[in-house]
Amino acid sequence: MTPRRDPRPAAERGHSGGGARHGGAPGGTLTGSIEDYLKAIYALEELTDLPATTSDIAERLDIAPPSVSGMLRRLATRKLIRHERYRGVSLTPAGRKAALKTLRRHRVIEAYLASVLGFSWDTVHAEAERLEHAASDELIDRMAAALGDPATDPHGAPIPTRDGTLVIVPTQLLAEQAVGTSARVASVGDEDGELLRYVGSLAIRPGAVVKVVSRAPFDGPLTLEVSGSGAKAGRTHVVGSTVARAVKVDKPR
């Protein structure tokens, strides 16, 4: 029960304000905040294949644009992003690596919570969002190992490997499937819990096979028919055009 901490000259302890207070940060020296920015920039780059813009990042993180500008300067100083003033930002290799590491943390945690601890897929995101900044590499690896190193999280999103590789299986938006064809749902957006509860109730989840019955123009809603033999099989439902990504199938497996 003896505390007896190290008697460093006190000038060398927590010293710098706010952020990560305890020395034992999980990954490198990145604060949760920085990890969130990198994740957002990564996601935006993925989405558009173009440099992420200040206002997109701001909207995504629910932060005012000037705050983003300031943080981008810091990230550029740390060599995590390239930033051309008034243009946009893109991740450096170091930044991408950090982003993928955080993404791995997030998705491993989601998978573990859902598989082992019985969390529903609409609640894992919020929980993972906080835990991903506190969990050590060791913990993440043990959770992943306990699941047999899963390839995807509960929403179907691929989990980057320990060495930072992300296997991207090409998918299309369900809305991009030809009307009348069947497709196997690959993934569903993970952030909107309400949406997840809704599509879950329709049995639209990764692995489900659905047929696109009709599609309204201009990104309008889709009408889907759930295939297979479940209780919900054969029912048709109307959903938004961006709910899920999918791969075409010939025979419903």
Added chain:
Amino acid sequence: MTPRRDPRPAAERGHSGGGARHGGAPGGTLTGSIEDYLKAIYALEELTDLPATTSDIAERLDIAPPSVSGMLRRLATRKLIRHERYRGVSLTPAGRKAALKTLRRHRVIEAYLASVLGFSWDTVHAEAERLEHAASDELIDRMAAALGDPATDPHGAPIPTRDGTLVIVPTQLLAEQAVGTSARVASVGDEDGELLRYVGSLAIRPGAVVKVVSRAPFDGPLTLEVSGSGAKAGRTHVVGSTVARAVKVDKPR
């Protein structure tokens, strides 16, 4: 994949600096920092049955005394402690409740990491120290349930229940046992990983029965003999006077 966050008038978002940025804090509205202070104050009160002093808190948290003074003022404002200037601090019922909640988080996490994910008892403390501020009540309860609501953590410390009750089994320091008597180890301090590896290697852990062979005066080291039938049984070892708490036994169970 549509982010589309709430378009509040922007004056109502993260607004206040540093601390907990996203609204979804796990417990109440307490930051990790505040929880750490309350835990420390609780531990010091337990230890001495007297109000905790500024410098004790400072030493325990490895923070300069003036920083503690400042934080104590904030904690008093929030009605979590009572603070008499130049005297000391004691927890209010609200503060004690918050401290016990954090203690529960910490110990449930330790127990889970050790039992389910195979962490060694000398590494769980550091991991729990970070996770306890990020885990939701839901997660803690599910982890506890997965273990059948354990009564103690891997170091033998009691785990407060969901409703904030802490069952205290009276124990004495091993050093306080009469020489020649046997005692069952109840708990070992959880913070010092190196110490834990050492006493672990001697098979001194909760449940182990040891005999106090001799004791040097003035809180000097103890000589112990490990009872039972393990590989280490019968060996004698010399350890510090504060390594473990124990209860006397007549027949080694």
Added chain:
DNA sequence: CATCGTAATTAGGTGAACCTAACTTTTGCA
């Protein structure tokens, strides 16, 4: 090609949680 709207930045500010240096209160001891 001037202008106007939007996006991005700079300027200046806040609160949290830390720090050191200087000062005050308490306490232990001659």
Added chain:
DNA sequence: TGCAAAAGTTAGGTTCACCTAATTACGATG
């Protein structure tokens, strides 16, 4: 009982990550 050492507090400063208001750059359009 008096006074010095120890403990605690105040004063003033830093960094971080946010904010609003004001300004500047860009790019589309008449």
